[in-house]
Amino acid sequence: MSIVYLVPGNMTGGSYGIKELKRREKLLKEWSFDPSKIKVYDVPKGGSSIESSYEEIASIIPAVDRLTELTKFENIDAAIIGCFGDPGLDVFREMFDFPIIGPAQTTMHTACQLGHKFSLITIFDSMLNMCFKQVHEYGLDSHLASVRAVNIPVLELLNDLNFTYKEILKLGEKIVEEDRAEAILFGCMTMSFAGLDKKLQDKLGVPVLNAGRVGLKAAESFLSMDLSHSKRAYPFPAKLKNKKINKKKA
C-alpha cells in the first residue's frame, strides 16, 4: 500500500541530489494522514529540471516507464506527478487505473474554492505561455488573475532561500495589489518544497498554495473515496495490450 510521489527527472544525479529526494519524502510524510504510505522516487533516465515544453515532453515516456517498473515491487495505490507542469497526466491516466494526481490540476481546482481568482508563480518568463495553456486545458481560464515569473532557475531556487523568499514576496505583492488575485499558487514543485508558503501567506494575506501538499491531500482523498479517473475518459491504448499492468482494485 503506497502513494508514490514521482519526480519526473534525475534528481539523484543532479545538483540537488538524493538528499533533496529524501527531504521531500520527509516533508510529505509530515503532511500526510498516514506517513507509512509515502514513497518518493525519481526517474534516473530523465532530465535535470523541466523549464520548457521540450523538456516537459521529453520527461513523459521515461517517467511512465519508471512508474511501470515501480509497480513490480511497490503495491501502488496512487501516484503524484512531481512536477507542476503535470507532464503526461493524460498519458499516465491512460496507462494506469489507480489515481494519478497532477499537482497543478488539483491545486488550481482547490484554489477556485478559496477565492474567485488565482495567480501562478512560475520560473521563467519564457514559461508563461505553458502556464496559460495549462489553465485553459483544465477549463479554469475564468479564474486566472495572472501568471508571473520569479526568473530564478529551478536548480538555484533552494541555494539562497532568503533571496528566493524576497523575490517571491515582491511578486506576491504585485499579484495581490495589481493583478487582484485572491489566492497564489507556486507553479513549481521545488518552490512548493522550499517551505515558504506559510510565511508568504501570513505576509500577503491571501492563501498561498503549496502544490506538493495539496497534491498529497488529493491523493489521500481519492483513496478514501475509492475514486479514480474515468477510464471512459482515459481508455487504455488498445494496441499496447502487452504493456497493461494488471492490478486489481484493493
Added chain:
Amino acid sequence: MKKKIKILYQFATAKGKTKNGEEEIKKRKNFLENNIGSNSKITLSVPKKGPGSIETDYDEAIAIPNVIHSIINAEKEGFDVAIISCFSDPGLSASREKVKMPVIGSGETSIYLASQIGNAFSILSPLSNNKENFNRKISSIGLEKKYCSTRSINTSVLNIAKNKKQSLNKIIEAGKMAINEDGADVLILGCMSMAFHNITEIIEKKLKVPVINPVKASLLMAESLVKMKISHSKKAFPTPADKIHY
C-alpha cells in the same frame, strides 16, 4: 494525542420535522461517522425551522439565514471547519464572508472534483426543475466546457428515501442516459438524499464510470483544508463592515 479536527455538518433543511426525519438524521449521523478520519469529530446541526427539503430558489432563500447563523456560532464555539449539506450550497459565500474557518459547499466541491477526473460530467438530480439551477451554478463556477447535462429522476427529495430500490433504479437509468446520450464520463449525485444511501458503489459498478458522492467529497475537502491550515481568501470573501441591520 493530537487535537481532533472539529467538523460542523450543517443541514440546510428542518429535516427533523419531516416524516421519519429523526430516523433519517440518525442514519446520516452514522454514515458521516463511518466516513471521517480517525482524527476528526463531526457534529450535526439541523435547523428547527425552515423548509423540509430544498428544491427551489424560494426554499433556498428561506434556508440561508439558519445556515449562516449556525456557522457563525460554530466558529465562536471552536469548530475548525463547516460543511453545508445541500447540493445547491445555500449561504456558501455569505458564510465565508462572516467566518475565517473554511466553509465547504457540498455541490461546489463535488463539481470541482468531477472536473479533475474526466472530460465531461453530468449531475443526477431529483427533479427536472433542478436543471436550470444547476446550469446557473456551473456557469458561475466557469466549468461550462466540462459540463454535459443534468439528468433528473423525477422524484421529490423526500420521496427518494421512501422507496430506495425504485430510486436506485431511476438513478441508474438517468446515469445511463447521461453517459450514452449526453457523453458523460463522470457522474455526480446531485442531492444529499441520494448521497446518504450507500448506493455510490452500486451505480459505479453498473455504469463503469466514477460516481462522485458529495457527502464523502465534502468531508475529505474539509479535513484536507484543516490539515493544510488553509481557508478561503478574505480578499475574495471580505468580512462585512459592522452596520445596523434594521
